[in-house]
Each structure stands twice: as structure tokens, then as C-alpha cells.
Amino acid sequence: xxxxxxxxxxxxxxxxxxxxxxxxxxxxxxxxxxxxxxxxxxxxxxxxxxxxxxxxxxxxxxxxxxxxxxxxxxxxxxxxxxxxxxxxxxxxxxxxxxxxxxxxxxxxxxxxxxxxxxxxxxxxxxxxxxxxxxxxxxxxxxxxxxxxxxxxxxxxxxxxxxxxxxxxxxxxxxxxxxxxxxxxxxxxxxxxxxx
Amino acid sequence: xxxxxxxxxxxxxxxxxxxxxxxxxxxxxxxxxxxxxxxxxxxxxxxxxxxxxxxxxxxxxxxxxxxxxxxxxxxxxxxxxxxxxxxxxxxxxxxxxxxxxxxxxxxxxxxxxxxxxxxxxxxxxxxxxxxxxxxxxxxxxxxxxxxxxxxxxxxxxxxxxxxxxxxxxxxxxxxxxxxxxxxxxxxxxxxxxxx
DNA sequence: CTTAAACTACCGACCGTTCGGTAGAGTTGA
DNA sequence: TCAACTCTACCGAACGGTCGGTAGTTTAAG
Numbered sequence: 001x002x003x004x005x006x007x008x009x010x011x012x013x014x015x016x017x018x019x020x021x022x023x024x025x026x027x028x029x030x031x032x033x034x035x036x037x038x039x040x041x042x043x044x045x046x047x048x049x050x051x052x053x054x055x056x057x058x059x060x061x062x063x064x065x066x067x068x069x070x071x072x073x074x075x076x077x078x079x080x081x082x083x084x085x086x087x088x089x090x091x092x093x094x095x096x097x098x099x100x101x102x103x104x105x106x107x108x109x110x111x112x113x114x115x116x117x118x119x120x121x122x123x124x125x126x127x128x129x130x131x132x133x134x135x136x137x138x139x140x141x142x143x144x145x146x147x148x149x150x151x152x153x154x155x156x157x158x159x160x161x162x163x164x165x166x167x168x169x170x171x172x173x174x175x176x177x178x179x180x181x182x183x184x185x186x187x188x189x190x191x192x193x194x195x
Numbered sequence: 196x197x198x199x200x201x202x203x204x205x206x207x208x209x210x211x212x213x214x215x216x217x218x219x220x221x222x223x224x225x226x227x228x229x230x231x232x233x234x235x236x237x238x239x240x241x242x243x244x245x246x247x248x249x250x251x252x253x254x255x256x257x258x259x260x261x262x263x264x265x266x267x268x269x270x271x272x273x274x275x276x277x278x279x280x281x282x283x284x285x286x287x288x289x290x291x292x293x294x295x296x297x298x299x300x301x302x303x304x305x306x307x308x309x310x311x312x313x314x315x316x317x318x319x320x321x322x323x324x325x326x327x328x329x330x331x332x333x334x335x336x337x338x339x340x341x342x343x344x345x346x347x348x349x350x351x352x353x354x355x356x357x358x359x360x361x362x363x364x365x366x367x368x369x370x371x372x373x374x375x376x377x378x379x380x381x382x383x384x385x386x387x388x389x390x
Numbered sequence: 391c392t393t394a395a396a397c398t399a400c401c402g403a404c405c406g407t408t409c410g411g412t413a414g415a416g417t418t419g420a
Numbered sequence: 421t422c423a424a425c426t427c428t429a430c431c432g433a434a435c436g437g438t439c440g441g442t443a444g445t446t447t448a449a450g
Binding site: 075104105129137138140152154179182183185 | 273300324333335340343349370376377
């Protein structure tokens with residue numbers, strides 16, 4: 001039994017039941033250990049949560065940095081970043097869900113340790129929007145706000161997206177990107193989209 | 196002591212700590228009653244949660260129906276609906292937070308009772324988008340998906356919006372609506388926005 | 391012989407809920 | 421008018437159960 005196996009199992013149950021509704025007994029059952037044995041591998045339930053959150057953000061940050069380093073236009077980078085985000089959301093469903101929905105369950109001292117990673121990730125998205133603004137490709141009046149709206153749409157999808165649904169992460173990202181990049185309103189001079 | 200006072204207090208604590216991290220003792224303390232006395236007014240903790248969720252959605256539905264009944268263009272209706280939404284989010288902060296963040300804590304039987312209201316509300320937004328599409332004002336390839344994205348951005352703001360922040364609900368709604376209606380990309384033929 | 395990794399057994403605290411009881415206000419009948 | 425009764429709103433105590441966590445012991449591999 002490794003620490004990572006415990007984290008994976010915990011993430012799965014946290015996602016299903018939520019942090020507070022999950023007991024250490026639940027986690028122990030999932031990895032076929034006695035509850036007490038968990039404490040050989042981890043220090044506390046809060047630590048488990050923190051490690052899950054950190055791990056999830058590390059994955060998101062790594063993928064985002066890859067995209068940012070590509071020699072692409074800001075618009076294309078945005079589309080790729082969104083695809084990457086939705087892919088991670090599907091492939092690392094448990095981690096992503098816990099990151100987005102159980103952040104509130106982190107007690108203050110643990111939250112303090114987690115915040116820098118959060119800020120780093122949000123900063124990457126602001127950077128992306130800023131590139132687009134500087135190159136006169138994006139119209140953004142408030143970068144920080146736009147980044148939050150952008151992350152908001154994507155974050156909320158975790159609450160309703162089903163992996164057995166009809167939409168793949170790519171299709172989801174495409175629809176979302178179209179909406180954000182082109183807007184709802186029809187563009188008079190030849191709308192390049194088709195239904 | 197009335198049932199409503201208990202619901203208000205519960206909503207406030209649920210928002211701060213989350214449903215599962217809130218004990219009946221916490222709620223009792225807030226309304227200066229003994230824990231046992233709560234059970235004279237309500238049947239269970241789950242019932243408290245359900246009543247809060249229902250009440251929150253009733254407010255949202257009522258305001259949305261008002262906006263839908265106005266003789267306005269779809270674009271203007273969308274903007275008004277967004278303003279209304281953010282206003283409720285600020286004025287009924289506790290109710291709205293619990294509605295968005297604690298829905299998951301409803302046990303299946305209680306959830307069943309709550310779902311119709313949810314569907315009704317989401318349907319109103321789809322109706323709004325559909326009006327715009329039929330009048331060739333909005334370009335929407337997938338109404339249901341667009342409605343979810345739309346609700347997603349707004350719902351997520353509850354996680355970061357502070358009432359002491361620099362943005363009023365109206366300003367927030369304006370920025371959000373601009374982003375959604377006009378999109379990020381600059382429009383060649385005279386962008387009507389200004390920074 | 392050591393040590394990592396698991397176990398059994400247990401702790402005090404707290405959980406949501408129920409119970410029996412009661413103070414006091416309101417209602418009723420003589 | 422006043423005793424008898426009922427109802428509302430609340431209380432203290434306790435219930436069975438679960439919680440996160442700890443102490444001490446056994447097992448298995450090197």
C-alpha cells in the first residue's frame with residue numbers, strides 16, 4: 001500500500017460524498033486496511049485533502065504551462081488551454097472535483113499552504129488574456145475579472161458534466177471557446193460559425 | 196422564535212461552514228435555543244436544508260419570470276436577467292450560497308422533491324436564449340449547453356464575490372453580459388465597446 | 391535483529407434525534 | 421371569578437452511534 005493509492009481512493013470518495021461526509025473508515029475500507037493503519041501513511045484527514053488539492057493543481061499548472069510555451073496565437077492558445085482543462089477534468093475526474101468542490105473544507109492553516117498554487121494557476125490565465133489584449137486580438141476591459149469568468153464557466157461544468165454524455169472534452173471546449181471568443185451576438189460581417 | 200428565523204440562521208452557518216460541518220448545536224446556539232427545541236419547529240436537519248434550497252430557488256424563479264415578462268429585446272432581457280441574478284446573490288447571499296454549494300448535501304429523497312424547481316429555473320434561461328435565436332439576434336448552436344455555460348459563470352461568482360468588493364452587482368452583470376454577448380475577440384466593423 | 395507495515399482495541403468528543411417533563415399563556419365551563 | 425384543562429414553546433438528559441485519532445502489539449521481509 002502506498003500513500004498515492006490512499007490519496008486516489010480518498011479522492012474518489014471525497015468526490016462522491018464530500019469531505020465531511022467521508023469518514024476515515026470509508027477510506028480504510030476502500031483500500032482494504034484498518035482505519036488505524038492509514039495513520040502510518042498520513043498524518044491526518046486534513047492532510048489527505050491538502051495533498052489531493054495540491055496534486056490536482058500541479059497537474060493543471062503543468063498542462064497550462066505547456067500550452068503557454070507553444071508558439072501559437074493567443075486565440076489558439078486559449079482554445080488549447082480550454083481543451084486541456086476539460087481533458088484533465090475528465091481524466092482526473094476525482095482530483096478535479098475535489099479541487100473545485102472541497103476547497104472550502106480546508107481548515108485555515110492548511111488553506112494557507114495551498115493558496116500560492118491557486119494564485120499561480122489563476123495568474124497563468126490572466127497572462128494568456130493579457131497576451132491577447134496586447135496583440136489587439138482580445139477585447140478585455142478587466143483582465144482579472146475576465147479570467148475569473150472564464151475559469152468560472154469551466155469550473156462549474158464539473159457539477160454537471162457526465163463522462164458518458166454525448167460531448168467529448170474537445171467538443172465541450174470548442175463550444176465553450178466559441179461562446180467566449182465570439183460571443184452570443186451574431187456578427188454582421190460574415191459570421192464564420194455554422195450550426 | 197419562528198421557523199423562518201431558524202432557517203435564516205441555518206443558512207448563514209451552512210454558508211460559512213458547509214452543511215456537514217454545521218451541527219444542530221451550532222444552529223441552536225445562533226438562535227439561542229437548546230438543540231432539542233429546534234425539533235419543535237423542524238423535523239430534521241435535512242428538512243432545514245431542503246427548505247433553504249427551495250426558498251432560494253423560489254426567489255430566483257420569481258425575479259426571472261418578472262424579467263421574462265418585460266417587453267424588451269432578448270439582448271436587453273439577458274442583461275436584466277443577469278443583473279437580477281447578481282443582485283439576488285448579494286442581497287440573499289446566504290440563501291444563494293447554500294443553493295449553489297450545498298445542493299450535493301441533499302439526500303436522494305429530499306433531492307427528488309427539489310429537482311422540479313431546478314429544472315423550471317434552468318428552463319427559463321433556455322427560453323430566453325431561444326427567443327434570441329429565433330429573432331436571429333443570438334447565435335447559439337446548442338441552447339441547453341449555452342444556458343449551462345451562462346449559469347455556470349454566474350454561479351461560480353458566489354465562490355469569490357465579496358460584498359465589500361469594488362464591483363456592484365450591476366457592474367458585475369454588465370461586464371459578464373458584455374463578455375457573453377460580444378465575446379472576447381475584437382469586432383472589426385466598429386466595436387461598440389470602450390475600455 | 392531490525393524495521394516497515396499492518397493489526398486489535400480503545401479513547402473522549404460529538405453527532406442527530408428522542409424523550410419526558412414543565413412554565414406559562416389561553417380557553418372553557420361552572 | 422376561578423379552577424380545570426389544553427396548547428405552545430421550550431428545556432435537560434440521555435440515546436445509540438460515529439467521529440478522528442492513539443497506544444500498543446503482531447507480522448513479515450531483509
